[in-house]
Amino acid sequence: MTTPSAFQTELAAIAAATNATLDQLLPPVPGPEGRVVEAMRYAALDGGKRLRPFLTVASSDMFDVPRAQSLRAAAAVEMVHCYSLVHDDLPAMDDDDLRRGRPTVHKKFDEATAILAGDALLTEAFTVLADPATHPDGNVRATLVAELARAAGAAGMVGGQMIDLMAATLSLDDEGLKHLQNLKTGCIIAVGCRLGAVLGGASVGVVEQLGLYGMEMGLAFQIADDVLDVSATAAETGKATGKDAAAGKATFVDRLGLEGARNLAQSLAREAGNRLASFGKKAMLLQEAALFAVNRRN
Amino acid sequence: MTTPSAFQTELAAIAAATNATLDQLLPPVPGPEGRVVEAMRYAALDGGKRLRPFLTVASSDMFDVPRAQSLRAAAAVEMVHCYSLVHDDLPAMDDDDLRRGRPTVHKKFDEATAILAGDALLTEAFTVLADPATHPDGNVRATLVAELARAAGAAGMVGGQMIDLMAATLSLDDEGLKHLQNLKTGCIIAVGCRLGAVLGGASVGVVEQLGLYGMEMGLAFQIADDVLDVSATAAETGKATGKDAAAGKATFVDRLGLEGARNLAQSLAREAGNRLASFGKKAMLLQEAALFAVNRRN
Numbered sequence: 197m198t199t200p201s202a203f204q205t206e207l208a209a210i211a212a213a214t215n216a217t218l219d220q221l222l223p224p225v226p227g228p229e230g231r232v233v234e235a236m237r238y239a240a241l242d243g244g245k246r247l248r249p250f251l252t253v254a255s256s257d258m259f260d261v262p263r264a265q266s267l268r269a270a271a272a273v274e275m276v277h278c279y280s281l282v283h284d285d286l287p288a289m290d291d292d293d294l295r296r297g298r299p300t301v302h303k304k305f306d307e308a309t310a311i312l313a314g315d316a317l318l319t320e321a322f323t324v325l326a327d328p329a330t331h332p333d334g335n336v337r338a339t340l341v342a343e344l345a346r347a348a349g350a351a352g353m354v355g356g357q358m359i360d361l362m363a364a365t366l367s368l369d370d371e372g373l374k375h376l377q378n379l380k381t382g383c384i385i386a387v388g389c390r391l392g393a394v395l396g397g398a399s400v401g402v403v404e405q406l407g408l409y410g411m412e413m414g415l416a417f418q419i420a421d422d423v424l425d426v427s428a429t430a431a432e433t434g435k436a437t438g439k440d441a442a443a444g445k446a447t448f449v450d451r452l453g454l455e456g457a458r459n460l461a462q463s464l465a466r467e468a469g470n471r472l473a474s475f476g477k478k479a480m481l482l483q484e485a486a487l488f489a490v491n492r493r494n
Numbered sequence: 495m496t497t498p499s500a501f502q503t504e505l506a507a508i509a510a511a512t513n514a515t516l517d518q519l520l521p522p523v524p525g526p527e528g529r530v531v532e533a534m535r536y537a538a539l540d541g542g543k544r545l546r547p548f549l550t551v552a553s554s555d556m557f558d559v560p561r562a563q564s565l566r567a568a569a570a571v572e573m574v575h576c577y578s579l580v581h582d583d584l585p586a587m588d589d590d591d592l593r594r595g596r597p598t599v600h601k602k603f604d605e606a607t608a609i610l611a612g613d614a615l616l617t618e619a620f621t622v623l624a625d626p627a628t629h630p631d632g633n634v635r636a637t638l639v640a641e642l643a644r645a646a647g648a649a650g651m652v653g654g655q656m657i658d659l660m661a662a663t664l665s666l667d668d669e670g671l672k673h674l675q676n677l678k679t680g681c682i683i684a685v686g687c688r689l690g691a692v693l694g695g696a697s698v699g700v701v702e703q704l705g706l707y708g709m710e711m712g713l714a715f716q717i718a719d720d721v722l723d724v725s726a727t728a729a730e731t732g733k734a735t736g737k738d739a740a741a742g743k744a745t746f747v748d749r750l751g752l753e754g755a756r757n758l759a760q761s762l763a764r765e766a767g768n769r770l771a772s773f774g775k776k777a778m779l780l781q782e783a784a785l786f787a788v789n790r791r792n
Contacts, residue, residue, distance in 0.1 A: 225648070225649070227657075227673075228656065228657045228660050228664055229648065229649075229653030229654070229656045229657050229677065231656055231660070232648050232652060232653060232656040233648050236648065279613075283609055283610075283613060286606075286609065288584075288604075288605035288606045288609060289606050289609065306586075307586035308584075308586045308587050308659050309656070309659075311581055311584065311586060311587065311609065312581075312652050312655055312656055312659075314613070315577075315581060315612070315613070315616065315652050316647050316648040316652040316653075318613065318616060318617065319616065319643050319646050319647040319648075319652065320643070320647055320648070322620045322639055322640075322642075322643040323640060323643040323644060323647060325639075326636045326637070326639040326640035326643060327640065328636075333632065334631065334632035334633030334634070334635065334636040334637075335632030335633075336632070337632065337636040337639075338624045338626075338632040338635040338636045338639070339624070339632075341620055341623075341624040341635075341636070341639050342620075342621060342624035342625065344620075345617050345618070345620040345621040345624060346621060348617050349614050349617040349618055349621060350523070350527065350530050350531050350534065350614040350617075350618070351523070351527075354530060354610050354613050354614040354617065355523075355527035355530060355614075356527070357610055358526065358527045358529055358530040358607070358610055359525075359526045359527050361606050361607075361610075362526050362529070366526055375525075379527065
């Protein structure tokens with residue numbers, strides 16, 4: 197059985213491989229346009245847990261997809277995640293000066309460059325997925341593109357960001373808050389898992405199953421974030437805590453209390469794990485990931 | 495032979511069909527996330543000449559591509575063009591309050607919504623191209639995605655915008671200015687033509703030929719814009735004139751004089767037309783388009 201430390205080892209190994217892939221997919225370019233590529237590299241090579249790439253690669257592994265393919269899909273998902281952080285941090289959005297202890301892209305460069313770097317990272321994700329190096333079958337590549345675009349667009353992540361911007365004035369109920377989080381963070385986490393199944397030639401039903409795992413584990417991850425936001429110190433999480441409350445945004449902890457939020461996260465993580473029952477031991481890493489989502493300290 | 499007025503009629507007909515396609519591809523959605531879709535519709539259904547959709551459809555027509563397919567590709571190209579205008583107009587970029595006589599998206603809505611609407615339009619373009627309704631063959635769809643992403647990204651349009659933002663401090667020479675315009679506007683105009691050839695199953699060489707036509711006609715169009723910027727009145731062009739000079743950006747008129755710039759535009763339009771020689775009468779509309787690019791009054 198995979199122990200938690202084996203999972204941590206694999207998480208770190210896939211993060212390192214993702215960084216190498218991103219580094220290779222985003223080479224510096226000469227000339228004045230090189231500035232936007234420099235900003236893209238600053239945004240994308242920054243690190244973080246690389247949870248989304250991990251999920252894409254671990255999902256792909258269940259179908260014996262070559263790592264050379266799954267790491268490209270993982271890099272595409274991570275490019276979309278990183279673009280969303282760059283745009284989210286802009287003064288007109290969340291107005292954040294720091295991310296993971298470093299100046300945000302618009303502080304390090306400037307606002308215009310940050311807007312363009314985000315745009316180009318989003319665009320590059322589709323270049324990567326559409327390239328035959330990601331999969332020899334054009335139908336698979338087109339499906340990867342369709343999946344990622346749907347998850348990232350107005351019916352997914354961008355829609356979630358739109359709701360989040362209005363959240364302080366919307367008085368969202370439990371369902372509204374769940375919908376917001378599913379769109380804002382769940383869709384991209386879920387699509388990372390779906391891409392693995394698509395690369396592996398899985399049936400539509402299996403793609404859907406992996407997607408539900410991702411959506412539930414994503415929501416569990418987000419609720420665990422809310423819990424950490426009030427219960428952990430900034431030193432532990434490496435970011436400002438209590439920020440959502442200060443912004444007047446309802447969190448799961450507000451609505452359910454600390455204990456209620458913890459319980460919901462645990463129950464979602466279990467449900468996510470149950471989605472993988474039919475995969476048996478092949479799903480061990482993804483099972484561990486669901487536990488990690490709710491038991492981490494940062 | 496197609497007369498200029500037949501061309502104008504076709505340009506208007508394709509613009510109307512593009513509007514209908516965009517309207518259908520971007521249906522309003524309920525819920526708070528509907529706000530970003532409302533902003534996308536405001537940005538994309540606004541009109542303008544619809545030159546890019548025209549070029550995609552007219553190129554596709556040469557290969558007898560069904561309009562149901564070519565209009566989807568045209569709508570995708572136009573979504574990317576419209577997203578670029580929304581982001582370009584932002585305060586951190588060109589800071590424009592008006593476009594085509596209406597408030598820009600960030601004035602009509604707000605900056606955050608404009609950023610998200612641009613992001614979602616870019617994303618939606620790839621959803622459209624990757625959909626089997628655009629072409630039954632997945633390899634063709636993946637190629638359409640790869641083409642559009644390359645033209646829109648850091649090696650294309652976004653790279654051009656990056657250079658443009660720095661242009662006042664770069665003292666670009668003729669080649670530098672041409673490179674800037676080719677990236678900023680030429681790549682997207684060229685890719686519209688290329689997509690028509692890709693949809694039509696044309697060889698790589700023919701796709702390239704259509705792309706060169708588009709690149710040269712795009713540059714001719716841009717130089718003609720510079721000429722109009724100094725020689726026409728705001729009433730004729732419907733926008734502020736003399737703006738580039740005020741921003742300290744070099745234009746082709748600065749570098750070559752009014753007559754020199756006019757001659758270069760005419761010669762590029764002729765070169766663009768020559769790229770189509772082998773298509774004979776099938777290319778009549780595209781030939782007319784190249785003449786229109788340099789002979790228009792607005």
